[in-house]
Amino acid sequence: MYLEEAVFKHLTCSQCSKYLSISPIKVYPDRSIKCGRCGKADDGGVESQLYNLIIKDAIFSCVNSYDGCPEMRTLSTMSAHEQTCRTEEYSCQLCAAFVGSASGLYFHCKNNHPAQSLDNSEFLVDVDKDGRDIRYFYSSGRKLFFISGRYESSRSEININLSYFGKHFKGDMKYTLRFKTIEGTILYGSKQYPCSIMHQEMAEAIKYTVDTSNLPKNILICTFDVYEKPALVYNEIPSII
Known part of the structure; x- marks a missing residue:
């Protein structure tokens, strides 16, 4: 039985915020619920037989x-997998209050930074304002990104960098950036740039000089697209273009 994405956010441990994917699952008098990673013997919790039965x-x-891990397992096999699947720690780029796993980072940003969490790959820049920092969180499926940059009104220059959080290498994740007016006129479209890989290597930022004289309402719309390098498939003859 595969669980839909919307269900996962309700099946997390009250202590570590990880999925309730390792048994035993225990419930507590304060209505908290802990996974098998966090629950201890004689800690006041009671094993939820109903949960284990329904989700087994x-x-x-x-x-x-x-x-970046693609593995999918049941309760009975997840513990063995996690013993060999290393969890990296990431810090929130929107505040200094969180350091933890990528899944924890996702829920932290969604719950604590809703105004800076993008629902789609587009954001606005008001070029009528003086120097302005640009910081957003974006998720595409289970891939997490931070958008960082700055608009310098003195030079009418904007620079943008897209950082990926996960177990990829520089060049595996790339992005393009388009700037357009609120009327939809495209002003600039970039080539593919490698994403920065957080905690590994920063990539070159995209820079663009804004012609504010032809910008309706001084609003610049920034749209980006992300491209993932296809995984290598062996025992297949590559196509020739």
């Missing part, structure tokens, strides 16, 4: 799925 055949994504 469910297929969970690995707790490191937001970190």
Whole structure:
């Protein structure tokens, strides 16, 4: 039984915020619920037989799925997998209050920074304002990104960098950026640039000089697209273009 994406956010541990994918699952008098990673013997919790019965055949994504792991397991096999699947720690680029796993980072940003969490790959820049920092969080499926940059009104220059959080290497994740007016006129379209890989290597930022004289209402719309390098498939003859 595969669990839909919308269900996962309700099946997390009250202590570590990871999925309830390792048994035993225990409930507590304060209505908290802990996974098998966090629950201890004689800690006041009671094993939820009902939960274990209902979810025992469910297929969970690995707790490191937001970190790039594609594995999917049941309760009975997830513990063995996690022993060999390393969890990286990431810090929130919107505040200094969070350091933890990629999945924890996702829920932290959604819950604590809703105004800076993008629902789609587009954001606005008001070029009528003086120097302005640009900081957003964006998720595409289970891939996490931070958009950072700055608009300098003195030079009418904007620079943007897209950082990926996960177990990829520089060049595996790339992006393009388009600037357009609120009327939809495209002013600039970039080539593909490599994403920065957070905690590994920063890539070159995209820079663009804004012609504010032809910009309706002084609003610049920034749209980006992300491209992932296809995984290598062996035993296949590559196509020739």
